[in-house]
Amino acid sequence: MAEVAREQDPTPMRVGAKTLVRVENVVKHFPAGLGQSVKAVDGVSFEIVEGETLGLVGESGCGKSTLARLVTQLLPVTSGKIFINDVEVTKLRGERLRQQRRQMQMIFQDPFASLDPRMTIGDIIAEPLVNFGVMRGRKRSDRVQELLKIVGLNPNFNNRYPHEFSGGQRQRIGIARALALNPKLVVCDEAISALDVSIQAQIVNLLEDLQREFKLTYLFIAHDLSVVRHISDRVMVMYLGKIVEVADSAGIYTNPKHPYTKALLSAIPVPDPRIQRGKRLVELSGEIPSPLNPPSGCRFHTRCPIAHVPTPCAEIEPPLEEKLRGHLAACHFSQDV
Amino acid sequence: MATPILQVKDLHTEFLTDGGVVKAVDGVSFDLYPGESIGIVGESGSGKSITALSILRLVPDPGRVVSGQVLFHDQDLLQISGEEIREIRGRDIAMIFQDPQSSLNPVLRTGFQIDEAMLAHDKATKKEAHLRTIELLRRVRIPAPETRVKDFPHQLSGGMRQRAMIAMGLANAPSILIADEPTTALDVTVQAQILELLGDLNRDLGTAIVMITHNMGVVAGLCTRVLVMYAGEIVEQGPVEQIFENPQHPYTWSLLRSIPRVDALRHERLRSIEGLAPDLLHPPTGCRFHPRCPFRIEKCYTDEPRLQEVAPGQQAACWVTMERARKEMDADNLVDIRPGAGSGLHKGELTE
Numbered sequence: 001m002a003e004v005a006r007e008q009d010p011t012p013m014r015v016g017a018k019t020l021v022r023v024e025n026v027v028k029h030f031p032a033g034l035g036q037s038v039k040a041v042d043g044v045s046f047e048i049v050e051g052e053t054l055g056l057v058g059e060s061g062c063g064k065s066t067l068a069r070l071v072t073q074l075l076p077v078t079s080g081k082i083f084i085n086d087v088e089v090t091k092l093r094g095e096r097l098r099q100q101r102r103q104m105q106m107i108f109q110d111p112f113a114s115l116d117p118r119m120t121i122g123d124i125i126a127e128p129l130v131n132f133g134v135m136r137g138r139k140r141s142d143r144v145q146e147l148l149k150i151v152g153l154n155p156n157f158n159n160r161y162p163h164e165f166s167g168g169q170r171q172r173i174g175i176a177r178a179l180a181l182n183p184k185l186v187v188c189d190e191a192i193s194a195l196d197v198s199i200q201a202q203i204v205n206l207l208e209d210l211q212r213e214f215k216l217t218y219l220f221i222a223h224d225l226s227v228v229r230h231i232s233d234r235v236m237v238m239y240l241g242k243i244v245e246v247a248d249s250a251g252i253y254t255n256p257k258h259p260y261t262k263a264l265l266s267a268i269p270v271p272d273p274r275i276q277r278g279k280r281l282v283e284l285s286g287e288i289p290s291p292l293n294p295p296s297g298c299r300f301h302t303r304c305p306i307a308h309v310p311t312p313c314a315e316i317e318p319p320l321e322e323k324l325r326g327h328l329a330a331c332h333f334s335q336d337v
Numbered sequence: 338m339a340t341p342i343l344q345v346k347d348l349h350t351e352f353l354t355d356g357g358v359v360k361a362v363d364g365v366s367f368d369l370y371p372g373e374s375i376g377i378v379g380e381s382g383s384g385k386s387i388t389a390l391s392i393l394r395l396v397p398d399p400g401r402v403v404s405g406q407v408l409f410h411d412q413d414l415l416q417i418s419g420e421e422i423r424e425i426r427g428r429d430i431a432m433i434f435q436d437p438q439s440s441l442n443p444v445l446r447t448g449f450q451i452d453e454a455m456l457a458h459d460k461a462t463k464k465e466a467h468l469r470t471i472e473l474l475r476r477v478r479i480p481a482p483e484t485r486v487k488d489f490p491h492q493l494s495g496g497m498r499q500r501a502m503i504a505m506g507l508a509n510a511p512s513i514l515i516a517d518e519p520t521t522a523l524d525v526t527v528q529a530q531i532l533e534l535l536g537d538l539n540r541d542l543g544t545a546i547v548m549i550t551h552n553m554g555v556v557a558g559l560c561t562r563v564l565v566m567y568a569g570e571i572v573e574q575g576p577v578e579q580i581f582e583n584p585q586h587p588y589t590w591s592l593l594r595s596i597p598r599v600d601a602l603r604h605e606r607l608r609s610i611e612g613l614a615p616d617l618l619h620p621p622t623g624c625r626f627h628p629r630c631p632f633r634i635e636k637c638y639t640d641e642p643r644l645q646e647v648a649p650g651q652q653a654a655c656w657v658t659m660e661r662a663r664k665e666m667d668a669d670n671l672v673d674i675r676p677g678a679g680s681g682l683h684k685g686e687l688t689e
Contacts, residue, residue: 059524166613196380197551201595201609208606223524230597230604253599267529268599269554273577275600276558281529286480287494 020184020217021048021071026080028066038291040066042241043080045320048185053211053218055232055249057225057264061288062238064221068189071219072104073097084185102132105178109190111170115162121148121173122158128180147176152206168199172206179210187219192227204231225268229253237261240291240299243320247327257329259337260284260300298332306336341368341408342512342545343392343430348405350384350391359617361387361400363569369513374539374546376556376577378592379566382614385549388566389515392547393432394422409513428458431506435518437498441490447501448474448486454508473504477534496527503534507544514538515547520555532559553596557581565589568615568625571644575651585653585660587630590668624656632662 026044029037041063048054058064069075071082073089082090089100105128108114115124125144129135135143145155151172162170171191178186188207192200204227210216222228228235228249235252237245237260245258256262263282270276284303289295295302301313312318312332320330331337350362362384369375379385390396392407394414407414409429414422426432434440442450451473452466461469467486474482477500490498499519506514516535520528536559539546548559556563556577564574565586573586584590594608612629615621621628627637636656644652647660662668 059526168613196614197553197592198380198595198610199613201597201607202611204597205607205609225525226597226599229599229601230607263526265599267525269529269532269552269558270598270600271553271557271581271593271596272598273557273581276554279558281533283530284526287496 017049017051019047020050020085021219022081022083023047023071024081024083026067026070026082027078028063028070028075029078032292036292039241039294040291041070042294044238044241044243046236046243046246048217048219050184050217051211051215052233053220053231055228055235056219056221056238057223057228057235058238059223059264059288061240061291063241063291064238065189067238068106068187068219068221071185072106072187073101074106102128102181103183104185104187105181105183106187106189107171107174107178107191109193111167111174111194112162114174115170117162120159120161121165124162124173125158125176125180128177132181134181143180147180150179150210151176152202166199167195168202171195171199171203175203175206175210179214182214183216185217185219187221189221190223191220193222193224200227207231225264237264240289240294242299242330244300244331245327245329246320247324247329251324251327255324255327257323257327257334257337258300258331259304259306259333261329262337263305298330306333308333339370342371342410343369344406344408345369345388345392346406346408348388348391348407349403350387350396350400351403352400354399354618356618360569360620361617362391365405365566365569365571367564367571367574369545369547371512372539372543372545373562374536374548374560376548376550376560376563377566378550378553378556378563380551380614382568382617383566384569385566386517389432389517389547389549392515393426393430395426395432424458427454427506427511428460428509429511430513430515431509431511432515432517433499433502433506433519435521437495437502437522438490440502441498443490445489446486447488447490447493451486451501451505451508454505458509460509469508470504473507474501476507477501477504478530479504495523496530499523499527499531500534503531503538507538507542510542511544513545513547515549517549518551519548521550521552528555535559553581553593565592568617568620570625570654572626572655573651573653574644575648579648579651583648583651583659585647585651585658586626586655587632587657587659587662588626589653590659591631624654632657632659632666632668 023044023046026041028041029039032038056064070077077090081088092100122144125147126140129140144158148155148157153172192203220231232249235249236243239260245261256265263284266282286303289302297314297316298318301307301309307313318330318332320328323329323334346366348362348365352359352361365388377385387396391402396402402415448470451470455461455466470486471482474485479485479497479500520531535546538544550556560577563577563580564571567588573589584593591610595610597607610629615625623639624637624642627633634657642654642656644654647653647658
């Protein structure tokens, strides 16, 4: 390593496209008593350019949902900055932050918990419009009907209640609500994980159509790497509060540069008996360490099949740096992956 | 051919609800051979879990098995006494569930619960049971089993709890292990380890496995034969390679095309199955899949198809089958994969 390693932001894939979201060295620690803290997100930087879908994957507890809540400012950061459209949202409070929220909406995992059972779906979808005083009376109800139609539901369903709908239909309602204010950024946090396979495909196709139509930018979080590969332009992999790899989705799947990404990919069952039987599993030793007290150096070194312990892997934290064009990884030995 | 170890014949399980009778399992038949690993796949509400629960007479209220036979060693598990079925559960046929958290007693030590599985069937003395538990935990690759036996379930991670459940299932060396979505709640890396473990057990110990899952990838890796269920019925069954490469039922065909693949070479629009799973209180007439089927013909609305041989060892319940759909209906191009299909986009423009 002749060059001095330095922290680098992932290169946006679309040259010339405008950066919509810029996350700079964001940290989120949750107090856990006894002077300890859960280091849920621990120094993360990345960008999302307008119109792209950035996929975010990682196992439970890696910090991906916390990161989603930081980007949408549903949680305050411990330190670091987040810019949306060049506005530093981490600095905003009160009404100015509220106004910024119009641009960023979220679709949640559980279509049963995320809709108020006592509101009609018309009221649920109109709520963002009411909150921001956008459109009134007839115009507002027309807009609700239009949104229902856009997400593939019958516009006359607006007087019905959530319990009358299936999981997939509820997720469509959640999407209609998220679109009501014409947001720029939509954060999908495990938005299809709770749905049946045949319904997942419907929702994925719908999200892709809506993106094309309304020039939406997605941060798409999921633990299902196959769906993430399908929908994303670029994919970011997290492990224990850190980004370990970012690349365009073909690059990350065909040529992973971090041993964790490689292990994660080898673990996905492929629906093809001939391939699946012959596959070799990259076995990870042990369990994911506690985010209360993450391992020294590279956080992955305790489970890494190619770690050089103690030095450098247990001592020096590898920076997230460009290994190939537009392909960043945080590993001392990425050439051996 | 060997004789089946388990035969399920025309199983019907119903739930009596306020709205009427739900036929959750409606005439399911299959054979399981010794040492075989079969997968039962389907979406929620297809009846795959209820089929498994019916085998061991564990169907929760208000459900009950109304007819059919479950033959195990020449006895019908549905007819024997409560005492006798309890002897078989856990000894000859073990079952593991999706959520190891709720299957383990939180106030008892994990090791003790595995000991109990043996003691309940008088398979061992307390001391023997304890030693065997440690050996079982080692077999399911729990590190430091001597100390882990003393842990309470909450002290184990999700993956370890599922391993402990599998160890409990294996305690009496059952000839059949029924696994109901055993990896659905787990992370992919842990899932892969558990699946590998189940595969080893199947190979090394000859334990026959019935794997219930919605994940086609899981079936592809572990099973030799697959049953596809839809709305309480088996719509297709056969050897796993044949089902994946040449599915004949439009539901199987569509399901396989609706899953994105991690090894995909290029981005293709997913072929979704339009519409919703049927309401089992009022199942569709004729073929239950016909309202969602792109290849339905007139007969499908009225006559219910039966499973019939479509290739050696492969059966499908369809009047049309994919072979004809391809030849006569241009199946590969018929399914609507135009952008905007399934949404209202081609009609309305979004306005400010």
